[in-house]
Amino acid sequence: MKECAIYQSSHIIGKKWTIEIMLELYKGEKKEKRFNELKRKLGNITPTALSTSLGELEQEGLIEKRIDTTVLPGKSEYFLTECGEEFMQVIWELKKWSAKWKFKDMGCDEALCRGCSM
Amino acid sequence: MKECAIYQSSHIIGKKWTIEIMLELYKGEKKEKRFNELKRKLGNITPTALSTSLGELEQEGLIEKRIDTTVLPGKSEYFLTECGEEFMQVIWELKKWSAKWKFKDMGCDEALCRGCSM
DNA sequence: CAGGATCCAAAAGGATACTG
DNA sequence: CAGTATCCTTTTGGATCCTG
Numbered sequence: 001m002k003e004c005a006i007y008q009s010s011h012i013i014g015k016k017w018t019i020e021i022m023l024e025l026y027k028g029e030k031k032e033k034r035f036n037e038l039k040r041k042l043g044n045i046t047p048t049a050l051s052t053s054l055g056e057l058e059q060e061g062l063i064e065k066r067i068d069t070t071v072l073p074g075k076s077e078y079f080l081t082e083c084g085e086e087f088m089q090v091i092w093e094l095k096k097w098s099a100k101w102k103f104k105d106m107g108c109d110e111a112l113c114r115g116c117s118m
Numbered sequence: 119m120k121e122c123a124i125y126q127s128s129h130i131i132g133k134k135w136t137i138e139i140m141l142e143l144y145k146g147e148k149k150e151k152r153f154n155e156l157k158r159k160l161g162n163i164t165p166t167a168l169s170t171s172l173g174e175l176e177q178e179g180l181i182e183k184r185i186d187t188t189v190l191p192g193k194s195e196y197f198l199t200e201c202g203e204e205f206m207q208v209i210w211e212l213k214k215w216s217a218k219w220k221f222k223d224m225g226c227d228e229a230l231c232r233g234c235s236m
Numbered sequence: 237c238a239g240g241a242t243c244c245a246a247a248a249g250g251a252t253a254c255t256g
Numbered sequence: 257c258a259g260t261a262t263c264c265t266t267t268t269g270g271a272t273c274c275t276g
Contacts, residue, residue: 006137006209009216014132016249019124035258046250051259061219073256073257083219091124093211098127101179101201134269153238164270169239191237191276 012060017053025080032077062087130178135171143198150195180205
């Protein structure tokens with residue numbers, strides 16, 4: 001049972017900051033986001049926590065980092081990979097379930113999307 | 119963002135034992151499973167861990183416990199609620215994603231279902 | 237049989253300060 | 257700007273033993 005595909009991935013979604021970072025990277029027109037931009041948006045995440053989490057997500061292949069070394073100080077940019085984009089399906093499914101069972105089908109703007117504009 | 123439905127539920131799926139217990143309860147004809155039956159199937163889970171996890175899942179409404187007090191020692195039985203059954207959709211979605219991106223679409227019997235007979 | 241109590245080791249999470 | 261390094265507190269997980 002432990003060799004089943006699901007055990008390779010279940011730890012990702014439950015990890016602290018994973019969902020928030022993924023949602024943040026998913027949002028908006030501009031796909032690339034900067035380190036401090038994410039930090040600001042995520043409220044009071046410490047740089048350590050953000051750095052760690054971004055590193056893990058990169059390891060898992062969900063996001064990618066691109067560093068522009070032609071400028072100083074070097075700009076780093078993070079964005080979802082295709083793998084990461086498809087991972088959002090899992091998040092939506094969880095969200096759907098949550099809205100139904102935890103919020104009793106309040107409706108999207110009341111429950112699904114309240115405050116996170118999605 | 120923190121008020122969004124998804125944050126009420128993301129911790130559940132990532133928790134240790136959640137997926138394994140849910141899969142175990144989902145399997146087979148007989149829906150009700152006993153404490154020691156689960157313990158056996160889950161390998162070397164300690165009674166403490168199993169008890170804790172079952173308690174949390176019950177709190178979340180995913181499973182239910184029924185105790186038959188007419189016999190001694192009292193038989194306890196666990197089974198998925200409707201809410202729990204629907205939660206499986208999230209697990210399948212995660213599994214699908216994992217099979218595709220972590221196992222490169224090996225196919226169900228090779229990746230999705232290897233060892234867990236699902 | 238179905239757990240509860242206790243104790244311990246390990247890991248996660250956070251605060252603060254510092255650097256190329 | 258984009259992180260590291262260090263330290264500390266809290267949480268989690270597991271082992272072992274006990275009981276109605």
